[in-house]
Amino acid sequence: MLILASSSATRKALLDKAGLSFETVQAPIDERRIEAEAQAVGADGRDLALLLARAKAEAVSRTHPGDIVIGADQTLALGPELLHKPDSREAAIRQLDHLRGKTHRLHAAVTLVRDGALLWSDVQTAELTMRDFSAAERDSILDLEGDAVLNSVGAYRLEGPSIRLFESVSGDYFTILGLPLLPLLAALRDIAPDLLFPE
Numbered sequence: 001m002l003i004l005a006s007s008s009a010t011r012k013a014l015l016d017k018a019g020l021s022f023e024t025v026q027a028p029i030d031e032r033r034i035e036a037e038a039q040a041v042g043a044d045g046r047d048l049a050l051l052l053a054r055a056k057a058e059a060v061s062r063t064h065p066g067d068i069v070i071g072a073d074q075t076l077a078l079g080p081e082l083l084h085k086p087d088s089r090e091a092a093i094r095q096l097d098h099l100r101g102k103t104h105r106l107h108a109a110v111t112l113v114r115d116g117a118l119l120w121s122d123v124q125t126a127e128l129t130m131r132d133f134s135a136a137e138r139d140s141i142l143d144l145e146g147d148a149v150l151n152s153v154g155a156y157r158l159e160g161p162s163i164r165l166f167e168s169v170s171g172d173y174f175t176i177l178g179l180p181l182l183p184l185l186a187a188l189r190d191i192a193p194d195l196l197f198p199e
């Protein structure tokens with residue numbers, strides 16, 4: 001069985017649309033504690049995404065012997081600063097105003113773990129530049145997006161009306177949504193083709 005160790009509806013949708021059959025299991029880890037420990041020893045956004053993706057997959061692997069577990073994590077870096085998912089519309093407003101007119105990076109990591117052993121990992125980075133949008137534009141986009149942006153690290157959804165807030169985007173679409181899908185599919189074809197093309 002293929003397990004996605006993520007509560008992300010976006011990641012689940014991407015694998016569903018790719019036609020994969022899998023179960024989703026939320027990883028019982030304390031992301032903020034792992035983040036604090038990693039940053040204390042100088043980890044950057046890219047390192048942290050990989051660390052968290054691996055921790056999620058390893059944690060779920062412990063309770064699913066023999067299964068291949070996909071771990072994933074995405075960090076948003078504005079220079080050295082790491083931003084996180086907003087927990088309210090007010091936090092989303094602050095987040096978007098913080099990103100306005102600047103370029104930030106999204107680091108999306110993905111891992112495959114079986115019986116606690118790391119089989120494969122990858123980290124992809126995208127670079128996104130936001131327009132110097134007005135507060136009125138920002139609020140009308142948030143009205144259109146609704147609570148969906150609360151599940152997104154950048155308080156936006158590239159595939160939604162939020163696209164109107166961007167000046168330029170450089171990087172893989174799936175990486176931006178939070179799951180480097182093409183490298184993952186290549187790894188699954190290599191490691192467990194039967195899970196992709198069940199007989």
Ligand SMILES: Nc1nc2c(ncn2[C@H]2C[C@H](O)[C@@H](COP(=O)(O)OP(=O)(O)OP(=O)(O)O)O2)c(=O)[nH]1
Binds near residue numbers: 026056153
């Ligand atoms: N639909 C959509 N989601 C996005 C976009 N950018 C980022 N995200 C989502 C993907 C992930 O669900 C979330 C990144 O946060 P995390 O990597 O911590 O995952 P999350 O907390 O959602 O679930 P998990 O920790 O894996 O259980 O942001 C976007 O442009 N569109």
